[in-house]
Amino acid sequence: MSRLTGVNEQGAAARTDGTSRDDGKPRSTTRQVFTLRRDPLPRMSRPSWLTYLPQGLTLLAAVSFTAITNNQLSRNYHVTNGFVSLLAVLMGLAIVLAMFRPMAGWWLATATATAIAVAIHDTVGHGQLWPWAPGGMFAYAVVILLVALRVPAGVTTAAVSTALGLALLGELLWSPALSGSSVGGATVLFAFTGVLGYALRAVRLTRGELEEQETLTEAERAQRALLEERSRIARELHDVVAHHMSVISIQAQVAPHLVENPSEELKENLAGVRQNAVEALTELRRVLGVLRSEQPGDEANPHHPQPTLADLGGLVENVRGAGLEVTTELAGIRRPLTPGVELTAYRIVQEALSNCLRHAPGSRVEVGIAYGPRELHLCVANTAPTRPAQPSPGAGHGLLGMRERAGMLGGELVAGPRPGGGYEVTAVLPMDPPGGPAGLTDPPGSATPGGSATPGVSAVPTRKD
Numbered sequence: 001m002s003r004l005t006g007v008n009e010q011g012a013a014a015r016t017d018g019t020s021r022d023d024g025k026p027r028s029t030t031r032q033v034f035t036l037r038r039d040p041l042p043r044m045s046r047p048s049w050l051t052y053l054p055q056g057l058t059l060l061a062a063v064s065f066t067a068i069t070n071n072q073l074s075r076n077y078h079v080t081n082g083f084v085s086l087l088a089v090l091m092g093l094a095i096v097l098a099m100f101r102p103m104a105g106w107w108l109a110t111a112t113a114t115a116i117a118v119a120i121h122d123t124v125g126h127g128q129l130w131p132w133a134p135g136g137m138f139a140y141a142v143v144i145l146l147v148a149l150r151v152p153a154g155v156t157t158a159a160v161s162t163a164l165g166l167a168l169l170g171e172l173l174w175s176p177a178l179s180g181s182s183v184g185g186a187t188v189l190f191a192f193t194g195v196l197g198y199a200l201r202a203v204r205l206t207r208g209e210l211e212e213q214e215t216l217t218e219a220e221r222a223q224r225a226l227l228e229e230r231s232r233i234a235r236e237l238h239d240v241v242a243h244h245m246s247v248i249s250i251q252a253q254v255a256p257h258l259v260e261n262p263s264e265e266l267k268e269n270l271a272g273v274r275q276n277a278v279e280a281l282t283e284l285r286r287v288l289g290v291l292r293s294e295q296p297g298d299e300a301n302p303h304h305p306q307p308t309l310a311d312l313g314g315l316v317e318n319v320r321g322a323g324l325e326v327t328t329e330l331a332g333i334r335r336p337l338t339p340g341v342e343l344t345a346y347r348i349v350q351e352a353l354s355n356c357l358r359h360a361p362g363s364r365v366e367v368g369i370a371y372g373p374r375e376l377h378l379c380v381a382n383t384a385p386t387r388p389a390q391p392s393p394g395a396g397h398g399l400l401g402m403r404e405r406a407g408m409l410g411g412e413l414v415a416g417p418r419p420g421g422g423y424e425v426t427a428v429l430p431m432d433p434p435g436g437p438a439g440l441t442d443p444p445g446s447a448t449p450g451g452s453a454t455p456g457v458s459a460v461p462t463r464k465d
Helices: 002-015 026-033 053-076 083-100 102-123 134-148 153-174 183-258 264-294 309-321 339-359 398-408
Strands: 325-331 364-371 375-382 412-417 423-430
Touching: 026 153, 053 083, 053 102, 053 134, 083 102, 083 134, 102 134, 102 153, 134 153, 134 183, 153 183, 183 264, 183 398, 309 325, 309 339, 309 364, 339 364, 339 375, 339 398, 339 423, 398 412, 398 423
Parallel strands: 325 364
Antiparallel strands: 364 375, 375 423, 412 423
């Protein structure tokens, strides 16, 4: 659940930064207009070679409009004072600043545009535009676009309205007699760039929310797979426990008859042992009924005995019948193991063979089982596939399930590609696992989700873990 919590926290953080949605409060919009915080221009996620394309285009626009503005002020508007180059550079810097701090760049652009309008007021010729010079107007439109890409629509609207309001006020109160109005063209241009920036921002936010939802869905799917695998393990190992409890009950009932003239105290103690075993067995069967009611058709039911390594031959034959060349090798002295170890070893080999069928069709598979003094070693290795693997929806947690089972017994499992091609799964299981002879310990809290394993090779988990 920590993964789900982390994803939710990331989503909440994303909604509280500069890309948060509009909250509809005028006070919030006003505060954001005066916010000069850092909010870099997002990079393109794909294709990778175009990652910094927006930044490159913005820098190109800044350089270009600096030159264009300088040229128009000096040649078209005949501004001869020393502030021409400074104003042109400030407009270019406003575009660069808007890449990192959108509202700070907008304020600088607005102040520069106002200074340009004042500088060209006395030199405007017949029909020349005022208060916006053509170059400055398009440079300001770039700033509006950069602002709209990062801030809510209400803030963009406020920025455009402020710029147009100042221009209209200047035209009404201080317009040169021979000038032509640039407010109409600026209104259309700024509105277009504002809407374009808002649309691009909406697409980016929507894509981010979809990716966040996909991450949540994947985390929930993994969590569900974990719970399903642990439920399956619980059903299987409850059968083992039920068997031992039944044996204890029967032995406690028979024990008095094996002793000549047993004392009343011994009979009473054995009767208590049998009564406790019967009660525990009754409660255990109730738990089993609840677990099996979730999946009544599952293999872990009273009519299907749990598989052991003695059943491995049938599993290998099934895989061979499906088209894989499988060889088995046994090392050490074969001997019966505790039911939990037998069941876990069988399931690990079954999962590994199923992965070979799914991801390595046409490969050669080697299954090795080694009985050591204290540990059971398993190894399932396959060569590189000779045919392309078919995609299998619904899988994805097979290796995680194997690790869950191995970790339950205090063992280890390692899986990965082989140096010469192919894949290999190795596991080491203690023959006397902690927690009792059946290896009935709780799964570790750090275990990862497991996939579903069924007899034969019908359910094939993926190795893409």
